[in-house]
Amino acid sequence: MHAAESGRSASDPVAVEVSHLGKSFGGRTAVHDVSFSVARGEVFGFLGPNGAGKTTTVRILGTLITPTSGSATVAGIPLTPENEVEIRRRISIMPEAPGLYRRLTVRENLEFFARLYGLSKRSARIEEALDAVNLGDRAEDPCGSLSKGLRQRVALGRALLNDPEVMFLDEPTSGLDPVAAHDVHGLIDSLRQRGVTVFLTTHRLNEAERLCDRIAIMNTGLQTIGRPDELRHTLFxxxxxxxxxxxxxxxxxxxxxxxxxxxxxxxxxxxxxxxxxxxxxxxxxxxxxxxxxxxxxxxxxxxxxxxARHSLEDVYLELVEDQEGGSR
Missing domain, CATH: 3.30.70.3100 (Alpha-Beta Plaits)
Incomplete structure (x- = not known):
């Protein structure tokens, strides 16, 4: 199975293209010779154990750190130092810890970040973001008074402010109860329907199986990539x-x-x-x-x-249980 192409047509518009990407920190290799592509409007799962290089890859694609080797295109723009500002205009990154100001209200948080990003028509964008994450009735509540699930929805709303073409979501349901996680899943489904490309890192394998069109499994290098059903049939x-x-x-x-x-x-x-x-x-x-x-x-x-039905967990364990992880 060709890692970069499995499960998608060569004619699909590409949102993210990665070619032989590598990153080393001193003598330590975090990401080794990784190549894959993500179609526009796709929910793409990025899985792997701690230390597999997932977060490093996302930080590279999000222009936060530079690769040691290889190349990439993000939102149709080559990943080069001179293009970093333009790429940031077209993407959003939601980290595992959303970093909201708890003394500010939901609306004040969104207003602050909209100003920080230099967005025009801020009021309209804030209302659109509140509506997208179903928080219009909680807009005047301090973020510190919200449950973790609601704060995750605020963070998603913040990530939508700039109307991104590509969203990087890092463990968006980490620590959430099943009801709150289900709400976030619904929001990710709605992003797909709007044509937003979602790059999702998660440790919840059932979540990836439910949400993702295709899945890549990392362990410093790329172990495999494809649709969940395709991976099951290939490995078992x-x-x-x-x-x-x-x-x-x-x-x-x-x-x-x-x-x-x-x-x-x-x-x-x-x-x-x-x-x-x-x-x-x-x-x-x-x-x-x-x-x-x-x-x-x-x-x-x-x-x-x-x-016999093999789960994505079976696929995951088959690929990584006997391998040593790289550097996160």
């Missing part, structure tokens, strides 16, 4: 999981030779008194009906049959 063989009420007298006779079935084994994870089998298959849609017919013909009481 397809299989059927079968549960029967009692062991088959001759399972080999039942399963061997069935169309699209390449092998079978006992499922040792089944410990509730029933019996489990795992069939390695080339085509689950073809193999499942054939297996059911063979089991019924053998007099088996079939309790369940389903294709």
């Amino acid at each position: 063989d397809r299989s059927l999981e079968i549960t029967t009420s009692a062991p088959l007298p001759d399972a080999d006779l039942v399963f061997t030779g069935l169309p699209a079935v390449e092998g079978w084994q006992h499922d040792t994870r089944v410990t509730d008194g029933t019996t489990g089998y795992v069939l390695a298959v080339s085509d689950p849609a073809q193999a499942a009906p054939q297996a059911v017919r063979a089991l019924v013909a053998a007099g088996a009481d079939v309790l369940s049959i389903s294709e």
Whole structure:
């Protein structure tokens, strides 16, 4: 699988393009030879263990630090020192710690940052941002009186002030309860609908699986990239999981030779008194009906049959659990 292209068409407009990017701090390599592209309007997940180089990559793309090697284009602009101001006009970065002034109201915070950014039509932009994050009724509340979930929404509103083409969100649901995290997920979905490119770093794998069009897994270098379903199918063989009420007298006779079935084994994870089998298959849609017919013909009481579903967590652990992380 070609890391830079998997899961997207070559004709898709590009929001971020990274080519052989590297960053070293002294003799320590934080990011090594990373290449990928992000389409406009895509929610792109950037995953990896602590020290994998995720934050360093985001800081490079956000013009906060310069790369040691390689090149990049952000919001259609080459990442060079002379273009940094223009890139900053077109992007927003929401760090894990939002850095709001707690004694100021929500509106005063947005007003302060709008002035800091030198934005025109500040009042209109503030109202649009408040509306986008559903905080119009809390605009006059001090930020210190808000829950962490609401403060994250204020931070998202702040990041929307300059109407960015690309938003970098670093752990936007860190420390939030499920209800608050769900609200932030809804806001990210709304950004996608508005055509904003979202570059999302997160440790919540279920969050990435729910939100992201494609996912990259980092560990100093880029380990893989693609759609979640594509990564599952690439890394894991397809299989059927079968549960029967009692062991088959001759399972080999039942399963061997069935169309699209390449092998079978006992499922040792089944410990509730029933019996489990795992069939390695080339085509689950073809193999499942054939297996059911063979089991019924053998007099088996079939309790369940389903294709094995590997989660994004399975993919993640398969790629990084045995590797040493780099530098964050």
